Amino acid sequence: MKQNLTTVQMSKIQEIFSDRVRFNRVERVVYSHDMGIMPEQIRAMIGCTPDGVVQPTSVGDVIALAKLAKEEKIPIVPRGAGTAGFGGSVPAKAGIVVDFVRMNKILDINTENMTATVEPGVIWSNLEKELSNRGLTLRSFPSSSNSSTVAGWVAQGGSGYGSYEFGDCLQNIVSLEMVLPNGQLKTFVGEDLFQVYSLCGITGLIVSVTVRAREKDEESVILSAFPNMKSASGFLKALSEKNVQLWNVGLSTPAYVSLKQKALEHYVLPEDQYLVTMVFPKPRRSTVENPIRELTTKYSGKIMREKLAVEEWDDKFYPMRFKKLGPTLVASEVVIPITEVAAFVEEVERKFKGEFALEGTMVGHDQISILGFMLSDERKLGFPLAYACALDVMDSGEKHGGKVFSVGMYFTDRAKTFYGEERLKNIWNFKQFVDPEGNMNPGKIIPISMDKQSPTKMLSAAMKVANAGSGLIGLAGRLLMKWQGNDFTSPLDDELTDDTFACAQCGYCRNVCTVFDAIPWESNSPRGKYFILNQHIKGKLPMDDEVGKALYPCTTCKKCDSVCQIRAHNAHHWMALRYEFNKNKLQNTGLGIIRDNVLNTGNFWGVPAEERLKWLDVPTETHGKIAYWSGCWAGTIMDNMAQNATRIMDHLGIPFVHFRERERCCGLYLTLGGYKEDFQNLVRENLEMFKEADIETIIFSCPGCYATFNENYQQMALEMGLECNIRFKHITVFLSELIADGRLKFTDPLSNTITYHDSCHVGRWFGHYDEPRSVIRAIPGIEFREMEHIKEEGLCCGLVSAFDSLPTVAQSGMKRVEEAVATGSEYLVTNCAGCGSQFNATCHAMGTEVQQMDLTELVARALGIPTMDPSEKVGVYMAQCVEMLKDSVLAPIVVPAEVKK
Numbered sequence: 001m002k003q004n005l006t007t008v009q010m011s012k013i014q015e016i017f018s019d020r021v022r023f024n025r026v027e028r029v030v031y032s033h034d035m036g037i038m039p040e041q042i043r044a045m046i047g048c049t050p051d052g053v054v055q056p057t058s059v060g061d062v063i064a065l066a067k068l069a070k071e072e073k074i075p076i077v078p079r080g081a082g083t084a085g086f087g088g089s090v091p092a093k094a095g096i097v098v099d100f101v102r103m104n105k106i107l108d109i110n111t112e113n114m115t116a117t118v119e120p121g122v123i124w125s126n127l128e129k130e131l132s133n134r135g136l137t138l139r140s141f142p143s144s145s146n147s148s149t150v151a152g153w154v155a156q157g158g159s160g161y162g163s164y165e166f167g168d169c170l171q172n173i174v175s176l177e178m179v180l181p182n183g184q185l186k187t188f189v190g191e192d193l194f195q196v197y198s199l200c201g202i203t204g205l206i207v208s209v210t211v212r213a214r215e216k217d218e219e220s221v222i223l224s225a226f227p228n229m230k231s232a233s234g235f236l237k238a239l240s241e242k243n244v245q246l247w248n249v250g251l252s253t254p255a256y257v258s259l260k261q262k263a264l265e266h267y268v269l270p271e272d273q274y275l276v277t278m279v280f281p282k283p284r285r286s287t288v289e290n291p292i293r294e295l296t297t298k299y300s301g302k303i304m305r306e307k308l309a310v311e312e313w314d315d316k317f318y319p320m321r322f323k324k325l326g327p328t329l330v331a332s333e334v335v336i337p338i339t340e341v342a343a344f345v346e347e348v349e350r351k352f353k354g355e356f357a358l359e360g361t362m363v364g365h366d367q368i369s370i371l372g373f374m375l376s377d378e379r380k381l382g383f384p385l386a387y388a389c390a391l392d393v394m395d396s397g398e399k400h401g402g403k404v405f406s407v408g409m410y411f412t413d414r415a416k417t418f419y420g421e422e423r424l425k426n427i428w429n430f431k432q433f434v435d436p437e438g439n440m441n442p443g444k445i446i447p448i449s450m451d452k453q454s455p456t457k458m459l460s461a462a463m464k465v466a467n468a469g470s471g472l473i474g475l476a477g478r479l480l481m482k483w484q485g486n487d488f489t490s491p492l493d494d495e496l497t498d499d500t501f502a503c504a505q506c507g508y509c510r511n512v513c514t515v516f517d518a519i520p521w522e523s524n525s526p527r528g529k530y531f532i533l534n535q536h537i538k539g540k541l542p543m544d545d546e547v548g549k550a551l552y553p554c555t556t557c558k559k560c561d562s563v564c565q566i567r568a569h570n571a572h573h574w575m576a577l578r579y580e581f582n583k584n585k586l587q588n589t590g591l592g593i594i595r596d597n598v599l600n601t602g603n604f605w606g607v608p609a610e611e612r613l614k615w616l617d618v619p620t621e622t623h624g625k626i627a628y629w630s631g632c633w634a635g636t637i638m639d640n641m642a643q644n645a646t647r648i649m650d651h652l653g654i655p656f657v658h659f660r661e662r663e664r665c666c667g668l669y670l671t672l673g674g675y676k677e678d679f680q681n682l683v684r685e686n687l688e689m690f691k692e693a694d695i696e697t698i699i700f701s702c703p704g705c706y707a708t709f710n711e712n713y714q715q716m717a718l719e720m721g722l723e724c725n726i727r728f729k730h731i732t733v734f735l736s737e738l739i740a741d742g743r744l745k746f747t748d749p750l751s752n753t754i755t756y757h758d759s760c761h762v763g764r765w766f767g768h769y770d771e772p773r774s775v776i777r778a779i780p781g782i783e784f785r786e787m788e789h790i791k792e793e794g795l796c797c798g799l800v801s802a803f804d805s806l807p808t809v810a811q812s813g814m815k816r817v818e819e820a821v822a823t824g825s826e827y828l829v830t831n832c833a834g835c836g837s838q839f840n841a842t843c844h845a846m847g848t849e850v851q852q853m854d855l856t857e858l859v860a861r862a863l864g865i866p867t868m869d870p871s872e873k874v875g876v877y878m879a880q881c882v883e884m885l886k887d888s889v890l891a892p893i894v895v896p897a898e899v900k901k
Helices: 007-020 025-030 059-072 124-133 150-156 190-195 229-241 254-264 282-298 306-314 321-325 341-352 388-399 412-419 421-434 457-468 470-483 494-502 514-518 526-537 545-551 559-563 570-583 589-601 639-651 668-673 676-692 703-720 731-740 770-778 799-803 806-822 833-846 855-862 871-885
Strands: 052-054 076-079 096-099 106-110 115-118 136-138 173-179 185-189 205-215 219-226 248-252 274-281 328-337 356-363 367-376 586-588 626-629 697-700 727-730 753-756 827-830 851-854 890-892
Touching: 007 052, 007 059, 025 052, 025 526, 025 545, 059 076, 059 096, 059 173, 059 205, 076 150, 076 205, 106 124, 115 124, 124 136, 124 150, 150 173, 150 205, 173 190, 185 190, 190 421, 219 229, 219 282, 219 306, 229 248, 229 274, 229 282, 229 341, 254 321, 254 356, 254 367, 274 282, 274 306, 321 367, 321 494, 328 341, 328 388, 341 356, 341 367, 341 388, 367 388, 388 412, 388 457, 388 470, 412 421, 412 457, 494 526, 494 570, 514 799, 514 806, 526 545, 526 570, 545 570, 545 890, 559 570, 570 586, 570 668, 586 589, 586 668, 589 668, 589 676, 589 799, 589 871, 626 639, 639 851, 639 855, 668 676, 668 703, 676 703, 697 703, 697 731, 703 727, 727 731, 731 770, 731 855, 753 770, 770 855, 799 806, 799 833, 799 871, 806 833, 827 833, 827 855, 833 851, 833 871, 851 855
Parallel strands: 052 096, 076 096, 626 697, 697 727, 753 827, 827 851
Antiparallel strands: 106 115, 115 205, 136 205, 173 185, 173 205, 219 274, 248 274, 248 356, 328 367, 356 367, 586 890
8 A cells, every 4th residue: 555656746736636635545445446346366466556536626637637647657547436347447556546526517408409518527317317307318328327427437338228229338429528648638529439438548538528318208118028048039139120119128037036136025026037128218109019019929928017117127226236145246247149148148047057147238239238246255265266257257258259348457358359459459559649658547458468568467367367267266266155154253243244345336325425425535425434344344444543534424314325225224334333433442522522511411512401491481291191302402502493392282282291401412422422331321311211200202303312212222222121112203293193183273374485304314214204294284375395305315404514524514504505595485494403503504694585494483383372583592502513513523532641540
């Protein structure tokens, strides 16, 4: 992990990129891999750890870097989202990784010509969304569209969904702009695209791409099942011969269907059939349905129910669901002539006895791209040998007239077969002309027989040896892995360890992560955290403060959980890690301050109990079935929430217990800080207090308290052998139930336009999306307008990031308020004191027309109950919070000398 750059070189790079460059150890490690799982023996053969990572924001940045790299002879490695597995974006000679994540603007959408021009870091799914708003859609896109970038697919090459009708990626590119190694900006069109396409950036850095689109139509899907591969193959060939006008055609083998259903625990499709999924624009249905039915019958197949077809197609972006069963996948991808696909699939199935799960997507009418997966385990000694199975599959593909899907770094020895001898010679000549120093992504595409300076000589030699005996090596690896016991040890708990190795590294989490959105370094993404943990478990990264700082940032919004291929409980893992930090003598200094406040005064703010309870102006009980819990934030900074809730309950004649001065913090901030013993003590005290008061149900205004009691208390009580039989309920759910029961009826119509924010802990944590909306819709006179991102896709307010990144807090707040402004509403209604404080302060700071209001205030107004404005108090406390946490950082715990003695 040696740094190859000089201090002067790093200083020059810093001059260009300022805070958009990182040279630290953890970030360099995180950018040392792509989606593929490389055996450690292979990683050791190349300089895969970069010397630094930069994130350009403009073409000017890229030009300046190219000139500097040429002058200083620094290797440059372009990177989109790292979602391929062929090593194209992995350094082979260290150098600088150029992460294009910040160059993510859609520059132009031309509805007349049906084209879109974008910066290199634009994600396909985001482009598709914008096209859809203009009545257009993509002609073709990769299966990794939820995370992969436009320039990344261009540089990688290949085919995807829509390739049956519109061909591979190249056939959907109009033009592109690229910065050459000398810093010159050049446009490529027509035949010149061959000097860029599928070359992994060895000839320059792509800075914009213009792609073709088509008119948007509703999709129709038909799913046919066949008893054997011969029948399925015959059907596919017949579709082509009859020129049935389909947009996409996919194939799934029984092994693939079986593994996917096992991972999902959802068994609806036959696991002994070969499935063909056909997608086409709905207007074509009258012309394509009959031929499909006739051909399906002719080849002994049957049409599956439309619901199953739609369900299968809707899950198209999740081909790696079953990686969790591995937890590692050995993957292989080849492009096969359709005339040979049956023989190829049957050979792979025979050789691997169903262990290789295959799925395919047709490329044009005469080829099919087959992606294969075999479950494995990189933690076992036999994994490097089992890895050779992928090479065996590729050998079989080439024997049947096929070729590898892409060359990248690992398959340069197959470049002549992939490109053809003449084209490869032209690529090499152009490479030598524009990049005589060999700075642009060295070690990729060009075989060592041509590039004598290639840094992958050892790797190529090893791959040749593996290729020569891939069948026997792969068999030996599989046998070794079966014989080897599960004696792998990890410093982390089993569930986190399993999910760390099972992580598909697909990057879907990056595109939704609140922290990554604000500060888009790979270490800030859930995917990045899992790779850091992978290296920690393997003993390559100690749990020191640098590693801890990288693992710490998380708003616990759970957006990553909702898109995770393996359905990992990511947010829970990041919270559980906080205990690990404490074990390793690390603590967040901001949470250390909060801990002292909680232990000394019972609340986040350190406010005396008698001061905190001035809002309580209705009678309460000391014993009873229902209790109301106000919490640190709703009972202090936004005490109008607590006042509204208690006044509403009193107005409706619902007696309730409030513990007044005895109410202490729920303990959320103790769990966030990793203070397990403190939290256990608090759990015991609170549960004893509830039992003493005969409580059966507790109502919460604060979603953080609600989540802590619902999940952390239940888990900790089980661990401590305590009883926890209380029902915890958020106020939005409680109010919704009262309306449904006819106990809550509104008397005062309101004439307001409002929009509503789903807080993370009420929404994604517990799925309460309908209940607050039912309350809003029950209030007469309200005009309700939804924001762009709602429910499962709702944006996080970002407030929890105050403990590690105040800029993240600011960006998240402004982004959400801007969405509220776009609705033209008067009020942004919230259900959380944290979200409410964030948006209240942000609305005032931005001077927006829209203002924050809590849902209970809306209800209270509709009942004629007086309410108070919390804005002044919010301003005071938020300023206090910023001051208190401005220097918050994860750091080693310092034990005073007298304590040590």
